[in-house]
Amino acid sequence: MPDTSGPDGAAPLDTPPTRREAARARRAQSAADAGPTFQTQIRAARSEFESQVAHARAEFEEANARLKQRTGRDIVLAIVIGLAAGVLVLASLLFLKWIFLLFALAAASLGVFEFTRALQAAGRRVDLIPQLIAGALLLVSGYFAELWLHWVATLAAVAFVVVWRLLGQMFARDGRTYGAVLSDVIISGFVQLYVPFLASLALVLLSQDGGEWWVLAFLIVTVVADTGAYASGLAFGRGGRHPMAPRISPKKTWEGFAGATVVALAAGVLLALYMLGLPWWAGLIFGAVILGTATAGDLGESMIKRDLGIKDMSSWLPGHGGVLDRLDSILPSATAALALFYLLSPLAVR
Template sequence: MTDASGQDPGEADQPDVPLTRRDAAEARRSVPAAAEPTAAFQAHVRAARSEFESQVAHARAEFEEANERIKERTGRDLLLATVIGLAIGAVLILSLIFVKWAFVVFALGAALLGIFEFSRALVASGRRVDLVPQLVVATGLILTAAFLDLWLHWVALFVAVAFVVVWRLVAQMAAHDARRYGDVLSDVLVASLIQLYVAFLASMCVVLLRQDGGEWWVLAFIIVAVASDTGAYAAGIMFGRHPMAPRISPKKTWEGFAGAVVAAMIAGVLLGLFMLGIPWWTGVIFGIVILVTATAGDLGESMIKRDLGIKDMSSWLPGHGGVLDRLDSILPSATGALALYYLFTPLVA
């Protein structure tokens, strides 16, 4: 029987609840089946993340352990030294490539900081150093290197040394103390050494910079000096067994020096061919000369520090020591690079 609407009364009165419950039950039964792939994927992601974190932690622990071994052997923090070295290198390269004369400011600042470190170390060892005159005279010597002819620059060096020597003698006479003759003579020699070792050698770099294409020669000799230092460091860490100069620098080895020779020669040839435009054999000579001057500068500063009883000139550059500790191989190499410029440029032309 149907009502006026054409529906069975029993059907009209039947509630929808049982059907809804049935659907809900089926939905609940279907949820685990659909969620199983998602749950498995999430578990896989968590496991992968845990494994990755474990590998990162393991690699970090191994790196820190290796860094501590290197630090114990060389006295340097490898990570900090690398970061600071890259930052300094970036500033140096940018100044030379894009604004040539901006390098003069860079060189002047580094030289003055080196003089300050050196003077402070000398004062701590009992010498008397007139810091302000040293800085003023060094500034004049470095800046005039950009304008004076080379022979006039030698005259400027003589004036600078004479000025600091006379200043020290006058200051000593004004002191009216009982300082011995030998100590006064030592103070005078030290005053001259600061100008000759730091200011004059830094000014040679400025003299090279002012030459035609000099910025590329400056960049090249610094890269070779850094390459030789890096080669010596790496080879010394891996193969170093036989000390090179135990009384001067106990951690330098002949194996490290061999690594420096290889690195310097490779860098010299590549830079000579692709940056300086000189034949490959002159690149070999360039690399060897810079290697010799850089090694001599490094050993020379080590001898000075040993005489002063210090490990580093300062701690301004973590992982490196002081500014002068980074300039020790570069300062004498500037003179060697300038001599090679005068020698090779006519051959290339």
């Protein structure tokens, strides 16, 4: 081997690098040079992505704010809550329909609670506990009892809350006028007929053979009619708005009703053909009747709230108001759906 030591046996002299070592050094230098450039590109891309997200979020919040200003409600939150409730209802009807009884009990009880509290705040004497007890028994009888026995239960529920109110007034001895007492008694009976009784008719329908499909059908028509009215009112109700009932509900327009009519009739036909096994013309009848009762129920509750001087029955459902504000169009539609079941179900293809 050649001698690589320095003069006089000093430390070895540096040798020139081999080709492999030189190539490795060049690659290391290239990676070192490219490192900052690659990291800079990553940072720039991330910054651009964050900027795009922030811009999209700002535009979304701005659009949501404009909708909230026009409608007075948080539309996005309302949609989320509506979808969650829809999933629960759909699951209960498709898998174990008796679970829908629990859902109806909870919704109707909350509706009675809201209505009673609103009446009490307006100076009416309505007893909450008897209303809740009678309402729950009325709903249970709608699902389990025969139809004639359910009518007996309805009369018993109304009589129970009326007698309770009269006895409560007797023990109060507060000098309340005869007219005010009579008004309290009538309103107490009305609470039972308006919320638990109408809700119980949906359970009467549910208890029928295949009744879960009819319940689901009338709920779908009610929801799509409400959605269609809202979307059509926003799209075509600007500028030349034509209010349906300005003294009752100024925001409801004929433009919105036209949109609700189109989607309700279309939904009725599709449900009749593919869910209920009815002729297409029966679907038109189904959609038109449910649309009429849903609209009447919506306007009716608006009239009640206007008389009480409130906008919503409560604020339990953000973007919707109260539970009763969501049941206003469903409750009277349950009566129509039950009647349509008896009239149209013989036409169903078996």
